[in-house]
Amino acid sequence: xxKSFFGFMAVILTLMMLLSLGGCAGNDDQPTAGSKTxxxxxxxxxxxxxxxxxxxxxxxxxxxNRPTLKFLVGNRNxxxxxxxxxxxxxxxxxxxxxxxxxxxxxxxxxxxxxMSGGSEYDLVELWPAIFGKLASVGALxxxxxxxxxxxxxxxxxxxxxxxxxxxxxxxxxVGLPRQSGENISSPYGARASRFxxxxxxxxxxxxxxVPTDLDNFYEFLVKIKEAKGVPPLTGAATKMDDIMSAxxxxxxxxxxxxxxxxxxxxxxxxxxxxxxxxxxxxxxLLDPDLPINKTENxxxxxxxxxxxxxxxxxxxxxxxxxxxxxxxxxxxxxPFEEPLKDENGQYPLINSFGVSKFYGVPRSSQHPExxxxxxxxxxxxxxxKKSHIGDEGFHYEVKDxxxxxxxxxxxxxxxxxxxxxxxxxxAEFEQWQARARKTPEMAVAYEQINSKLVAHNLIFxxxxxxSSLPAVQQYAQSLNKMLGDFYIQAIVENKTTDADFDxxxxxWESEGGSAIEAEVNQWLKDHPFEMPGK
Amino acid sequence: MIPNYLLYKSLxxxxxxxxxIFSGMLSVFNILLIKTFFExxxxxxxxxxxxxxxxxxxxxxxxVIPMSMPVxxxxxxxxxxxxxxxxxxxxxxxxxxxxxxxxxxxxxxxxASLTTQDPVTVEVDxxxxxxxxxxxxxxxTIILSVVPILLVYPNLQKYFVKGINIGSVKGCGKGLxxxxxxxxxxxxxxxxxxxxxxx
Numbered sequence: 257x258x259k260s261f262f263g264f265m266a267v268i269l270t271l272m273m274l275l276s277l278g279g280c281a282g283n284d285d286q287p288t289a290g291s292k293t294x295x296x297x298x299x300x301x302x303x304x305x306x307x308x309x310x311x312x313x314x315x316x317x318x319x320x321n322r323p324t325l326k327f328l329v330g331n332r333n334x335x336x337x338x339x340x341x342x343x344x345x346x347x348x349x350x351x352x353x354x355x356x357x358x359x360x361x362x363x364x365x366x367x368x369x370x371m372s373g374g375s376e377y378d379l380v381e382l383w384p385a386i387f388g389k390l391a392s393v394g395a396l397x398x399x400x401x402x403x404x405x406x407x408x409x410x411x412x413x414x415x416x417x418x419x420x421x422x423x424x425x426x427x428x429x430v431g432l433p434r435q436s437g438e439n440i441s442s443p444y445g446a447r448a449s450r451f452x453x454x455x456x457x458x459x460x461x462x463x464x465x466v467p468t469d470l471d472n473f474y475e476f477l478v479k480i481k482e483a484k485g486v487p488p489l490t491g492a493a494t495k496m497d498d499i500m501s502a503x504x505x506x507x508x509x510x511x512x513x514x515x516x517x518x519x520x521x522x523x524x525x526x527x528x529x530x531x532x533x534x535x536x537x538x539x540x541l542l543d544p545d546l547p548i549n550k551t552e553n554x555x556x557x558x559x560x561x562x563x564x565x566x567x568x569x570x571x572x573x574x575x576x577x578x579x580x581x582x583x584x585x586x587x588x589x590x591p592f593e594e595p596l597k598d599e600n601g602q603y604p605l606i607n608s609f610g611v612s613k614f615y616g617v618p619r620s621s622q623h624p625e626x627x628x629x630x631x632x633x634x635x636x637x638x639x640x641k642k643s644h645i646g647d648e649g650f651h652y653e654v655k656d657x658x659x660x661x662x663x664x665x666x667x668x669x670x671x672x673x674x675x676x677x678x679x680x681x682x683a684e685f686e687q688w689q690a691r692a693r694k695t696p697e698m699a700v701a702y703e704q705i706n707s708k709l710v711a712h713n714l715i716f717x718x719x720x721x722x723s724s725l726p727a728v729q730q731y732a733q734s735l736n737k738m739l740g741d742f743y744i745q746a747i748v749e750n751k752t753t754d755a756d757f758d759x760x761x762x763x764w765e766s767e768g769g770s771a772i773e774a775e776v777n778q779w780l781k782d783h784p785f786e787m788p789g790k
Numbered sequence: 791m792i793p794n795y796l797l798y799k800s801l802x803x804x805x806x807x808x809x810x811i812f813s814g815m816l817s818v819f820n821i822l823l824i825k826t827f828f829e830x831x832x833x834x835x836x837x838x839x840x841x842x843x844x845x846x847x848x849x850x851x852x853x854v855i856p857m858s859m860p861v862x863x864x865x866x867x868x869x870x871x872x873x874x875x876x877x878x879x880x881x882x883x884x885x886x887x888x889x890x891x892x893x894x895x896x897x898x899x900x901x902a903s904l905t906t907q908d909p910v911t912v913e914v915d916x917x918x919x920x921x922x923x924x925x926x927x928x929x930x931t932i933i934l935s936v937v938p939i940l941l942v943y944p945n946l947q948k949y950f951v952k953g954i955n956i957g958s959v960k961g962c963g964k965g966l967x968x969x970x971x972x973x974x975x976x977x978x979x980x981x982x983x984x985x986x987x988x989x
Contacts (some may be wrong), residue, residue: 359897373799571919676826692916
């Protein structure tokens with residue numbers, strides 16, 4: 257009896273010990289500042305500007321007693337705590353930052369739960385829709401005072417338009433905007449994703465040249481179809497920017513005309529475009545699988561003899577090359593160097609300016625002043641450049657005023673622009689191009705599609721600044737879905753009569769479209785266009 | 791769901807590996823399964839242990855549990871598979887990337903290529919596309935994540951059958967006096983019980 261009792265106690269005690277050991281092991285998983293330094297890659301360059309950085313840190317009024325900042329970010333498929341560029345940002349600013357991550361599914365709900373549960377994050381990465389929601393319920397701290405006190409570099413980098421988009425209903429700044437877009441005064445870079453590309457072999461075999469306007473594009477398709485017997489043009493999207501340009505519109509979306517933003521569905525040009533696409537579809541010149549195509553099918557068709565023209569983004573090109581070569585094609589693809597021209601020999605291009613995301617400081621943060629100070633240190637132009645593309649001569653080089661990566665060192669900075677500070681837009685866009693040139697194939701493609709562009713009609717788009725407005729949040733998603741479905745029907749079922757378009761326009765207006773149109777135009781009127789030097 | 795979240799928060803279990811363990815620990819189904827199995831054990835085995843002077847605890851640990859290994863193996867397998875497949879607890883209670891459970895990691899890996907953003911109003915994050923994990927690596931990760939369970943499952947599968955079918959008293963033991971049955975326990979101990987069934 258006694259023996260059995262001791263046996264039982266021994267089992268219980270062992271279990272308890274195991275449990276507590278497990279608990280300790282669990283805690284050991286948490287990265288500490290110490291472990292971070294050991295983890296940092298050995299490839300880290302010598303800090304040539306050590307003195308400069310420490311000077312900055314000393315000049316910083318909050319240099320003493322710095323807390324570890326807790327930063328809640330959206331989903332990534334890597335761990336920022338172990339990412340080279342994030343560790344580098346900590347070295348550059350002298351702050352320890354611990355990153356927390358939202359799940360990929362139901363990120364909105366999880367974020368609201370975290371915020372309403374009063375979790376002690378110091379910084380939160382917010383995409384525009386959720387930013388509007390949190391700003392309207394007062395979950396974010398007002399930052400005016402901190403920016404005034406600690407945010408000199410942030411203030412210098414952010415343009416007034418972006419600040420306007422960062423305010424809540426009371427006019428208080430509740431988020432730090434990360435500005436996005438191209439260099440709006442130059443057409444270079446206006447074409448990044450979505451350009452048409454064809455294969456060298458077909459041009460040589462049939463003695464064709466790359467089409468430049470709608471008529472010779474149509475003939476081009478017909479000739480390939482006659483020779484090869486397959487629909488020559490494939491793709492997964494109803495919007496093909498390079499074809500749309502021949503109708504005078506740069507892309508789908510909202511277009512500003514004479515100071516008013518108009519949705520694509522209301523533009524007469526869009527009807528012509530879809531009639532043309534429907535015609536291609538009916539005549540078997542456009543892939544009949546268009547509505548169900550996925551990246552894999554398109555790649556398969558384009559890298560074999562299944563299709564000859566396709567719409568791609570420049571970062572897709574490296575992926576295609578092994579398959580092309582395996583099927584006996586040349587690795588040198590032929591992209592359309594310019595979008596198709598309209599009857600006047602012109603094409604529109606779109607350059608955008610917007611806010612891709614905000615950094616907010618939750619009300620429950622214990623260290624709002626440090627959060628702003630950290631972002632401010634990151635926004636100092638030299639520090640920004642270092643955190644964004646690394647050190648000159650080690651990570652990147654500048655040739656003819658253009659940034660080129662030095663590989664393999666630059667690959668450590670693959671994710672470097674994910675949690676950067678604020679930056680002047682033009683400078684950042686130029687630095688960013690080092691990324692676009694990350695593989696030789698990508699560099700060539702980027703150059704081919706951008707270097708010959710002419711600014712006939714450079715449209716400046718700042719629609720995305722309005723994405724946190726209430727009506728946009730409420731209706732935009734369902735309306736875009738509705739239009740997306742309609743555009744597929746328009747091509748596949750040839751629903752392109754004026755009556756079809758009038759019907760869908762009326763539906764669009766009644767289901768919230770008019771509200772968006774009014775609100776957006778009012779907002780843009782209240783915040784007039786300012787050519788952002790920033 | 792939300793009360794649970796608040797409970798875990800007030801217990802300081804958020805972003806803690808124990809949040810993943812506690813949240814799936816209590817399963818009424820498993821309790822019922824084990825209870826039913828215990829009840830099916832022949833009473834005569836417990837009686838004989840008592841006659842030999844065993845206390846309740848001794849009976850539990852020396853007789854009942856060794857005889858219940860099939861059901862314990864079955865339930866262990868349920869838990870192992872349950873925790874291996876657990877996804878929701880990670881979504882609810884974990885924001886620390888290093889504690890992300892396997893299934894959530896896989897989900898993120900697979901869906902990273904599908905953009906949930908609306909490309910008309912929201913700008914596409916080009917860097918995400920440029921740094922996308924290649925398909926081959928994604929597929930390999932998924933296959934690798936299946937392997938451990940694939941190895942464990944067939945080996946434990948036999949207990950599933952036993953766990954459901956086995957009873958202690960099937961008939962009388964061979965080589966024993968008529969009406970007696972012999973039960974092997976851990977550590978070369980035996981329990982003899984009276985057999986009720988005809989041979």
